Amino acid sequence: MxxxxxxxxxxxxxxxxxxxxELLVEKGIxxxxxINAEVAQMxxxxxxxxxxxxxxxxxxxxxxxxxxxxxxxxxxxLGLEIPALHLxxxxxxxxxxxxxxxxxxxxxxxxxxxxxPDWYKSRNYRSRMVxxxxxxxxxxxxxxxxxxxxxxxxxxxxxRYMVLPMRPQGTEGWDEARLATxxxxxxxxxxxxxxxxxx
Amino acid sequence: MKAQFxxxxxxxxxxFETGERVRVRKSAPLGHIRTPFYIRGHVGEIxxxxxxxxxxxxxxxxxxxxxxxxxxxxRFKQKDVWPGYRGxxxxxxxxxxxxxxxxxx
Numbered sequence: 009m010x011x012x013x014x015x016x017x018x019x020x021x022x023x024x025x026x027x028x029x030e031l032l033v034e035k036g037i038x039x040x041x042x043i044n045a046e047v048a049q050m051x052x053x054x055x056x057x058x059x060x061x062x063x064x065x066x067x068x069x070x071x072x073x074x075x076x077x078x079x080x081x082x083x084x085x086l087g088l089e090i091p092a093l094h095l096x097x098x099x100x101x102x103x104x105x106x107x108x109x110x111x112x113x114x115x116x117x118x119x120x121x122x123x124x125p126d127w128y129k130s131r132n133y134r135s136r137m138v139x140x141x142x143x144x145x146x147x148x149x150x151x152x153x154x155x156x157x158x159x160x161x162x163x164x165x166x167x168r169y170m171v172l173p174m175r176p177q178g179t180e181g182w183d184e185a186r187l188a189t190x191x192x193x194x195x196x197x198x199x200x201x202x203x204x205x206x207x
Numbered sequence: 208m209k210a211q212f213x214x215x216x217x218x219x220x221x222x223f224e225t226g227e228r229v230r231v232r233k234s235a236p237l238g239h240i241r242t243p244f245y246i247r248g249h250v251g252e253i254x255x256x257x258x259x260x261x262x263x264x265x266x267x268x269x270x271x272x273x274x275x276x277x278x279x280x281x282r283f284k285q286k287d288v289w290p291g292y293r294g295x296x297x298x299x300x301x302x303x304x305x306x307x308x309x310x311x312x
Contacts, residue, residue, distance in 0.1 A: 078211065094212045094257070096280075111243050138245070139285075142294045157297040160285075165241050165278055165303035166260045 050123065057088055058120040058170055059191035063184045065097075066175040072099075079170065083120070090119045098161060099172045100201070105152050106159045107145065107198030108169045109137040115163040117170055121193055128197065138162055148199040171198040178204040210258040216275035218259035222306060227253045229281060230312040231304060239267030242308045246300075250312040251283035254301055262305065277306040 018026065032038050061083055065072040075082035079095030095117060098106040110116065114129040127133050137144050141160050145152055152158060161169045173195045179187060194200035208224055223229060233248035241263050256279055261272025285298040292298070 080212070096211070096257075111245070112241060138300055139289050140293060141298070154295045157295060157299065158285075159282075159298075160300045162243065162300060162302045164243060165257075165263065165305065167257055167278075167280070167303055 050118070053119060054122040055120070055191075055193035055196065056188070057122075058117070058193070058196045059188040060086060060184075061088070061097075061120065061170070062172055062191045062196065063188035065172055066187055067184050072172070075172070088120070090117075093117065093119055094167050095120070096161075096167045096169050097172050098159065098169060100174045100198075102174070103155070104157050104159060105198065106161060106171045107137065107141055108161050108163060108171060109134060110163040111135065111138050112162075112164055115168060117168040120170060121196060125193070145199060148194070150200055170196050173202050176202050176204040208256050210256050212258035214258050214260060214275065216259060216261060217273055218275040219277060219306065221256055221259075221277040223253050223256070223277075223279060223309065223311075225253050225255060228312040229253060229279075229309040231281070232308050232310060236264075238264050240264060242304055243302065246283065246288065246302055246304075249283055249288055251281040251287075251302075254280040254282040257303065260305075262307070278303055279306065279309065280304075281309070 029043060033040055033043070061075065064086060065075050071082065071085070074085070075097050076099060079097040080090055080093060082097075083090050083095060100106055111134050114124060114134070116124040116128060118124065133144065138160055141158050142152060145158075163169055173191065175187070176190060179190070190202040190204065192200055192202060195202045208221060210221075228250060229252070230250045231242060231247050235244075235247075256277065258278060259275035260278050262276045263272065265272040280301050281304050282299050282301045284296075285292045285294060285300055286296055288300060
């Protein structure tokens with residue numbers, strides 16, 4: 009539902025969603041309260057969850073190994089419940105930059121990064137990120153040197169992806185909580201990199 | 208070869224090893240297909256074996272999707288996929304593809 013105050017008639021999909029929801033409630037399959045609770049929970053999840061995971065991997069090399077081997081189990085270690093999510097974490101290094109896209113629809117690790125930004129679901133991003141990633145990243149203000157390999161991950165099936173960015177220089181001695189403040193949503197999608205100046 | 212994620216479904220036996228070269232079938236069946244058009248017919252390399260998952264083409268028809276299909280991440284060179292790709296030779300795109308869409312290359 010739109011949060012704006014201006015009246016507009018329902019679009020086709022809004023009408024379909026409302027009809028289906030009301031039908032499910034009418035038939036007693038779900039209650040309004042359950043739907044509201046689920047929506048509230050969806051909105052409450054934010055990229056801070058993913059940032060906690062990244063910050064832990066920056067300070068704990070053994071944790072990082074486990075995270076790269078099995079992202080789902082490593083998140084559960086931190087008490088993040090990510091049911092049914094097969095999380096693949098891809099690591100940025102001085103020679104590799106990773107970025108995530110779903111060309112088929114808009115698959116996204118919502119439980120770790122929250123609701124996806126509109127651009128992630130746009131046809132422009134989905135079609136161009138896979139065939140001209142360097143141009144798209146430059147539009148986000150991120151210029152990747154030709155000596156760095158770009159790996160684009162097309163999230164087409166059962167896996168979900170998160171980028172593990174490189175720990176910024178100038179953060180020696182920072183604790184996990186402070187490091188986590190540097191980790192943005194976009195840096196975990198791979199269209200930005202964190203910097204100490206930004207925190 | 209060890210799957211990254213263990214699943215409990217009855218499954219088709221995995222055919223491919225990490226590093227093996229594979230070609231994506233060039234086919235255009237109707238239905239709910241999770242193999243993107245742009246990669247059909249291209250040759251890549253198995254990056255990892257993800258595990259076995261119910262076939263989404265069957266799930267979309269309200270069937271069980273079993274036996275589950277082995278799912279791989281396949282790595283393709285961008286220069287092989289896109290004519291006139293602008294970027295480094297080393298750039299790659301990695302895509303999850305089910306075994307029934309792959310053949311040895």
